[in-house]
Amino acid sequence: LVVALALGGRLAGSARRLPRLLGAAAGGLVVGWLLNFPAGPTSLRGAFSAAGARPDSAGDLTVAELLRFATGSAVASSLVWGLLVLAALALVLARESRFVWVVRAWCLVVVSVLAALAAEHGWSSWDMPRPEVLLAPAGFGLALAAAFGAAELVGGTVARRLWRWVPAGLGLAALVVGGIPVLALTLDGRWGTPRGDFTTPLATVEEESRLGAFRILWVGHPDVLPLGGWELDDRLVFATSTAVPPDVGLQWPGSRPPAADRLRDAWREVMSGETDRMGERLAPLGVRYLVVMERIAPEPFGDLAEPVSPLVEGRLGAQFDLERQESRAGLAVYRNIAWRPSRTLLAGTGEVTPEAFAAPPNLALPAFDPPAEARGVLPPDSTLYLADASDGWALHVGGMRVDPRPALGWAQSFPTGGGGEATLRHEPSAGNVTRLVLWALVVVLVPLALLRRRSLRFRSGVVPEPVGDRRAPDDVVSALLARARRES
Numbered sequence: 001l002v003v004a005l006a007l008g009g010r011l012a013g014s015a016r017r018l019p020r021l022l023g024a025a026a027g028g029l030v031v032g033w034l035l036n037f038p039a040g041p042t043s044l045r046g047a048f049s050a051a052g053a054r055p056d057s058a059g060d061l062t063v064a065e066l067l068r069f070a071t072g073s074a075v076a077s078s079l080v081w082g083l084l085v086l087a088a089l090a091l092v093l094a095r096e097s098r099f100v101w102v103v104r105a106w107c108l109v110v111v112s113v114l115a116a117l118a119a120e121h122g123w124s125s126w127d128m129p130r131p132e133v134l135l136a137p138a139g140f141g142l143a144l145a146a147a148f149g150a151a152e153l154v155g156g157t158v159a160r161r162l163w164r165w166v167p168a169g170l171g172l173a174a175l176v177v178g179g180i181p182v183l184a185l186t187l188d189g190r191w192g193t194p195r196g197d198f199t200t201p202l203a204t205v206e207e208e209s210r211l212g213a214f215r216i217l218w219v220g221h222p223d224v225l226p227l228g229g230w231e232l233d234d235r236l237v238f239a240t241s242t243a244v245p246p247d248v249g250l251q252w253p254g255s256r257p258p259a260a261d262r263l264r265d266a267w268r269e270v271m272s273g274e275t276d277r278m279g280e281r282l283a284p285l286g287v288r289y290l291v292v293m294e295r296i297a298p299e300p301f302g303d304l305a306e307p308v309s310p311l312v313e314g315r316l317g318a319q320f321d322l323e324r325q326e327s328r329a330g331l332a333v334y335r336n337i338a339w340r341p342s343r344t345l346l347a348g349t350g351e352v353t354p355e356a357f358a359a360p361p362n363l364a365l366p367a368f369d370p371p372a373e374a375r376g377v378l379p380p381d382s383t384l385y386l387a388d389a390s391d392g393w394a395l396h397v398g399g400m401r402v403d404p405r406p407a408l409g410w411a412q413s414f415p416t417g418g419g420g421e422a423t424l425r426h427e428p429s430a431g432n433v434t435r436l437v438l439w440a441l442v443v444v445l446v447p448l449a450l451l452r453r454r455s456l457r458f459r460s461g462v463v464p465e466p467v468g469d470r471r472a473p474d475d476v477v478s479a480l481l482a483r484a485r486r487e488s
Contacts, residue, residue: 001025001137004111008104061120061131066113071131082178087142089171090149098148108141196301201326201333205289206244212368213341214288215240217263221306224296228253230260232267236308258389259285259410270315279321279338284357284408286342286387288335290322295330305330342387343374349383349415352407365424372426380419387411397422
């Protein structure tokens with residue numbers, strides 16, 4: 001965005017405000033990071049990966065489709081060209097400082113479309129987000145150009161404005177025509193969302209997931225999965241959840257968990273034919289169901305489909321410990337018969353080894369309170385295995401707190417000690433609480449300080465510097481500010 005705005009200023013011959021623009025952009029990045037804290041990325045590459053992987057670069061979208069924002073099936077009408085005509089007319093209507101901002105707005109459009117095109121054709125070495133994300137600044141640019149074009153008609157003498165009524169009428173017509181496809185989506189109140197989903201074929205998985213005792217492994221193209229994921233191969237991504245439907249927070253998967261590498265290795269071994277026991281590989285991870293999705297919704301409710309390779313169906317069907325539970329157009333559900341609960345009670349208090357999972361499954365702490373608390377009775381001199389390596393888990397047994405120990409590189413375990421009534425819960429760390437308090441203070445105090453400073457400047461009669469290089473003498477905003485100062 002900074003590059004686009006700076007380039008627009010250079011093209012329009014107005015680069016005096018570039019340092020201020022860079023400062024505002026840096027401040028916007030800091031505020032944006034704070035608003036997403038503590039889940040915000042810690043590096044530039046992390047800003048892309050945090051949005052989830054989108055590994056394929058099919059190049060399906062053309063420049064014309066990107067300019068029309070036709071990235072899906074909801075709005076694919078040619079009438080959207082009217083919005084670009086409206087923004088183009090602003091280049092004819094705008095003068096002086098407004099013309100500078102119209103040029104900057106168009107640079108936003110061009111840079112955004114080029115970024116989306118690079119993502120579609122794989123020209124970037126980074127995992128770029130979806131085209132809709134990259135095209136968001138383009139939508140803002142079109143709105144900004146149209147706004148400055150309309151503002152130009154407000155000021156000036158009647159003689160100066162008469163010759164502009166013809167392009168203004170054309171702009172109004174372009175706005176109406178370009179808005180028809182969007183208005184059509186509002187008629188039924190659904191905004192193009194599917195009328196049905198895969199609730200019925202996933203009903204069994206949803207009911208069993210209420211115990212919070214296993215994971216669901218989702219595999220498919222990122223455009224059809226109901227949650228964000230990590231790259232599995234050149235086309236597919238994978239993700240895990242503990243419930244159906246997945247929590248909305250899983251749309252942003254964040255950093256790759258320790259178990260992700262093992263899941264990806266197990267998948268690659270299956271696809272290469274090295275193993276016919278995928279369920280056994282997934283057992284220590286607590287994966288009970290594998291869901292392969294090829295459509296965003298069943299027919300006829302959704303027309304977005306991303307079929308997987310026939311090799312995937314063949315390899316998964318050859319696994320001895322994966323039982324196919326459901327198969328419909330666009331969805332396949334496999335049950336892992338070698339599954340072990342994500343909260344497993346193991347004999348002894350020694351180090352957890354893969355051989356310990358050869359014993360029959362033994363679910364520990366069966367009373368589960370979503371989202372992250374389980375209760376029950378634990379026997380003495382045993383080990384509670386938890387297939388989750390994230391920080392913050394704590395076990396309380398017989399009134400004593402037990403700290404976790406690393407297990408298998410992707411999990412953790414708790415010795416039960418003398419046993420008794422036990423509660424396993426995820427507790428926020430003191431560091432996170434402190435950071436959240438600091439975040440709240442910054443988000444609240446910084447805007448208050450800026451408003452206070454602006455109020456003091458206004459009372460002292462200091463005129464704020466104009467946004468552009470030079471304001472027209474008939475600027476309505478400047479006239480209103482001058483009148484307010486005189487009256488005060």
